[in-house]
Amino acid sequence: MPATFRNHLEKFIEINDDEYAEISTYFTQASVRKKENLLEEGQICRSHFFVLSGCLRKFFINDKGVEQTTEFAIENWWITDNMAYERQQSTGFFIQAVEPSEVLVISHDAQEALLRNVPAMERYFRFVYQRAYAASQMRIKYLYDYSREDLYYHFHDHYPEFVQRIPQYLLASFLGFTPEYLSEIRSKRRS
Numbered sequence: 001m002p003a004t005f006r007n008h009l010e011k012f013i014e015i016n017d018d019e020y021a022e023i024s025t026y027f028t029q030a031s032v033r034k035k036e037n038l039l040e041e042g043q044i045c046r047s048h049f050f051v052l053s054g055c056l057r058k059f060f061i062n063d064k065g066v067e068q069t070t071e072f073a074i075e076n077w078w079i080t081d082n083m084a085y086e087r088q089q090s091t092g093f094f095i096q097a098v099e100p101s102e103v104l105v106i107s108h109d110a111q112e113a114l115l116r117n118v119p120a121m122e123r124y125f126r127f128v129y130q131r132a133y134a135a136s137q138m139r140i141k142y143l144y145d146y147s148r149e150d151l152y153y154h155f156h157d158h159y160p161e162f163v164q165r166i167p168q169y170l171l172a173s174f175l176g177f178t179p180e181y182l183s184e185i186r187s188k189r190r191s
Contacts, residue, residue, distance in 0.1 A: 013120045026114040032097040039095040045084035054101025069173040
């Protein structure tokens with residue numbers, strides 16, 4: 001398994017070579033093509049994905065047939081439909097590669113076994129989920145607190161790596177804009 005994953009783990013927990021070797025046995029690695037779906041609406045969500053390289057997005061299709069992006073994951077980020085994954089139920093989301101990606105995949109059963117057999121991973125996932133929950137809370141606050149333009153400027157200034165990597169129509173979807181409205185905001189900023 002790539003050293004990048006071990007480096008990531010060691011930002012949160014201490015593990016030795018034997019523990020890392022055991023942790024590795026719970027994961028598989030997969031290559032994902034651009035626009036390939038790892039999860040589709042209606043499927044049982046059986047996997048949690050860790051991005052080694054590339055970018056994934058989570059989205060749903062609303063009643064008007066429009067894709068609404070709710071989350072992105074770049075290097076060293078996790079992504080799944082947490083509710084469906086924890087309950088082993090069907091999902092209302094898609095998870096798709098925005099660009100060619102390498103991911104680590106862990107099934108629900110494997111993750112449960114990992115948490116039982118390597119106690120340090122309980123601590124690791126607690127940190128991961130706490131950070132994800134905090135980010136979700138801030139996103140909700142920004143959606144209510146910021147004007148549409150301020151939301152874009154905040155995102156542009158605080159997450160420039162996304163603005164550079166993510167196609168503008170996906171960024172618009174994530175921010176709740178139409179692509180045309182995002183173009184208007186961007187052209188105003190350039191003026």
